[in-house]
Amino acid sequence: MELKKEESVVDISQVTLDEFNQNPLYKLVGIHIEEASAGRALSRLRPKPEVCWPFPNQPHGGVLFTLMDTTMAWAVLSLLKSDRNCLTIHLDIQYIAPAKGDYFVCAAEVSEQTRSMSFLSAEIRDSEDQLLAVGQASFRIIKGSLFKPQGE
Amino acid sequence: MELKKEESVVDISQVTLDEFNQNPLYKLVGIHIEEASAGRALSRLRPKPEVCWPFPNQPHGGVLFTLMDTTMAWAVLSLLKSDRNCLTIHLDIQYIAPAKGDYFVCAAEVSEQTRSMSFLSAEIRDSEDQLLAVGQASFRIIKGSLFKPQGE
């Protein structure tokens, strides 16, 4: 994707990600965002045993979805100024193969982003690079900030 | 939906559901399956604080997806014999309004089910009956059983 030039998009540094990776949802599930820059984001899931149900050692489909949805959101955020946030309008996920292994990697990429909307695709692979799930989504860009919580 | 007659579909009693509702994923997230019968299933989410991120008191979209996906699976299971199980092929979810409130109800219904596939739709509403999310999905019917864990 050739990105629209935005003068001052938020700089999502490693420090920022380190902080966000401490949020309770990510820790509960086992999600870690590794990079988010220029409309792309990369994350890793090391699933907690509790989210591997009904098949032992296999994260539930909803956990893979959560990984994909949040990784897509970071790809959108990487193109926004710090006073904007995003909401998922729709996400279509396809499950291609059973998710087995120690960790899973999700790569998300913005196909096109305007002032009000973003379109993305993403995929999840296992540690052997086997494709497990693919998805596409549309997000809405809204006022607000993930970086300055509401009420502060 | 007019269901295909199956001579001996699994009887998903309240006792069975009570047992399954103790699985670690449901407890972690706050999911409770209330009914699963004749191609329909009903569930309730009382989200744990940990899954309400990034907006306080609002379950993450991935949690609503997990609720929808698993409720759909129960609707499929309610039409299967006990030696069959199901896998999500794809699920398309649309987020219609922010999810606020103490609990959320998901209703899933099979539109059509054959020997090898099931097509479903579902919706999630809040305690005020406001529509929050809708979804549609296809599942594959496979050999195996949720009721007799693998290896037993």
Next chain:
Amino acid sequence: MELKKEESVVDISQVTLDEFNQNPLYKLVGIHIEEASAGRALSRLRPKPEVCWPFPNQPHGGVLFTLMDTTMAWAVLSLLKSDRNCLTIHLDIQYIAPAKGDYFVCAAEVSEQTRSMSFLSAEIRDSEDQLLAVGQASFRIIKGSLFKPQGE
């Protein structure tokens, strides 16, 4: 759906529909919009032989999609003032059974519509009321008018 009250939504009369039903696309394919009111629309496809390929007497999946997409658009339009139009953001269609028969009926309904977006679901049935396809979609509401062509 409980519709938001709009003071003066466009009145899509039978005369209006009669006129629109003469458009070249509908005639080419065999589409006829029968009703569009209060967030619901109903249409009928009597497929031309040319669009029944590769299976004789069965309209191509793209024709069923076209029927669904345009019927959804009419459901959206029925809630808009005459200076607004709509665009499909995404549509997810599932094909449940082969489409055989003389005619096919599509019913579309808005689940929720705001100033800027609409969420819908739709289904297509054959003349025996057999469910053939289901879909869900999001549309964007834009300035413009279907009723006053651009440039006039």
Next chain:
Amino acid sequence: MELKKEESVVDISQVTLDEFNQNPLYKLVGIHIEEASAGRALSRLRPKPEVCWPFPNQPHGGVLFTLMDTTMAWAVLSLLKSDRNCLTIHLDIQYIAPAKGDYFVCAAEVSEQTRSMSFLSAEIRDSEDQLLAVGQASFRIIKGSLFKPQGE
């Protein structure tokens, strides 16, 4: 995608495509399949004026869908033996930008194909290489043949 090796997949030669490109649906709409090989297919739409409605010179969204669906089917077919055919289970299409221009190119690619199912993604671009629509789909592999019409 690393394709599963199939000993004798159908050879979709230019001669074969030339013949199929004469089918009534493609001619009505303006579709031309250009290549189909090894899980990939490429097609071109030169839309007939009749399918450009309601916006002049812009093919209807259903026409872009038809182009995408049929191009995906050719990508699936390129991996099948001649006694197999495919059916769309679901297709999720996202419309990213208005479709203007003389012609449109669709590229479809199989992500994963097993004996019974295929998962694909596709995109449509205009003559300036602007991305207009993206889609993902699942297809079922069935007995039958596109190459030996039923009844012969």
